[in-house]
Amino acid sequence: MANPWQEYKKKLGDTRPWDMINPNIEHALADEATRRMSICEECPSLLKLTHQCKECGCFMKLKVKLANAKCPLGKW
Numbered sequence: 001m002a003n004p005w006q007e008y009k010k011k012l013g014d015t016r017p018w019d020m021i022n023p024n025i026e027h028a029l030a031d032e033a034t035r036r037m038s039i040c041e042e043c044p045s046l047l048k049l050t051h052q053c054k055e056c057g058c059f060m061k062l063k064v065k066l067a068n069a070k071c072p073l074g075k076w
Helices: 004-012 017-021 030-041
Strands: none
8 A cells, every 4th residue: 555655656656846847857848838838727636726636746747848748647
């Protein structure tokens, strides 16, 4: 049985906050990031005030810009 930390890491996926400043990490095209964010904005798991996901804890305005990022709920 996984502990809460392991569950959190599983939902986070392979992306990390510092990936945004890593020049070796590929960024999504602007159209793709916009598409992803529009999906997030309709999701009940998005905290509207901070644009943070309740599932993975990520700040989605940044996460959607990472090419290899995935929605923890499989929406994109």
